[in-house]
Amino acid sequence: MVDKAISNLFEHLFKMDTLSGHDTKEKILNVAEELFAQHGFDSTSMREITGKAHVSLALVNYHFGSKEKLLIALVEKHFSAINEERRRIYEALRRDFEDKPIPLETILRATIKPFSEKMHQTPQKIMGLVQINSHQIKNNPSFWADMWRKHFSDITEWFVREIHLTLPNLSEDDIYFRFHFMIGCMLSSIANPDRLELISKDKIRIAESEDRYQEELIRFCINAFTD
Amino acid sequence: MVDKAISNLFEHLFKMDTLSGHDTKEKILNVAEELFAQHGFDSTSMREITGKAHVSLALVNYHFGSKEKLLIALVEKHFSAINEERRRIYEALRRDFEDKPIPLETILRATIKPFSEKMHQTPQKIMGLVQINSHQIKNNPSFWADMWRKHFSDITEWFVREIHLTLPNLSEDDIYFRFHFMIGCMLSSIANPDRLELISKDKIRIAESEDRYQEELIRFCINAFTD
């Protein structure tokens, strides 16, 4: 027990003392995010990351253990941030609406906005991180299942419960299917926004329509839930 | 001219004579498709491909020129097959409906089915091929634009024109946005069907709901186009 306390104390002092170390870790994380999103996981070498971050090659392994664990740290960082904001909004909504159903649009907005806004903050295509091609992660069949359970179970439960309250005519299965397609829609919108410019023959420019893009996505999903 | 004729003749005899060669090319294509889809482009080595195809490493370069060109050949093969079927259906529909608008559901079914059925034929997740991480392809900014213009321009034009006829209240931009999100939906549904099992906590099993999966996707899109 005393050992534990002393160890904690040292850990604390240690952390206080090495904000510069923290900066390096953060810098690697930021550069890796940009490069992974741009080129994908496998096409991004640790030499690229550390080169662009102006730190030595060895520091990825020192701070994260491996290239793969760096990726996982990165993905989880974003999942946490997005879902924490959702939880915050969800709780406020339930409080505000007491026992009444929350309007569909409000539910969808609360779910989509924390995601697509976070994505605009980090202008890189974050989905390069989620559509991962790493062998080891793919060969661990429970990786995504574990990730899902850790970060998204409660979000899903809230969403399904609230949609059920708001749209009692939809069966449970209906809601599952539509939530699934809606997520696909969100992911793909963020991962490949350029396609809209191709489809519209450059009549719509993403850069000039950022707000509209989000609003159209929300409207698309509102419709999709409404028979 | 005579040269050309002779050359064509030789080419013909050559092809007749080397069905085994054709088999090898096809075999490489099939194995590559499976592995690219499973592990992604960068994580699949030519050694893996040629090993599993029981041919020598050098044959990929002989038949396709490079690993990258093999991928492009593969992607284009599928694009062609899917879109040829769409064109066939589209033409028949326009003929059948004379000058009348085609019902929304019929338009969407004609667009979605050739895609999602093709995907079930090749059980591999074909989207591993489309969400490509290759440096060279990504660094060629016009690669996807060229691909799009070559394979999807006419499909898009037909779709936009018909939707406009059927749903005259939608603006041109509205149609572009929704077609864009719909494609995202289709791609993501095929790329990550497992997510539905996670969402539903295994209450819905993909293997047992293949037809329903497609029908729910179509319904989702019908709704999405209907305000």
Next chain:
DNA sequence: GTCTATAGAACGATAGAC
């Protein structure tokens, strides 16, 4: 057309000095 053998480059990881 198909093979073996290998060149040449890039990668992830780690040991060891500071």
Next chain:
DNA sequence: GTCTATCGTTCTATAGAC
């Protein structure tokens, strides 16, 4: 915590025999 140097591996691509 950060660095340099390097090990061992694996990759794509190609040369050359058959």
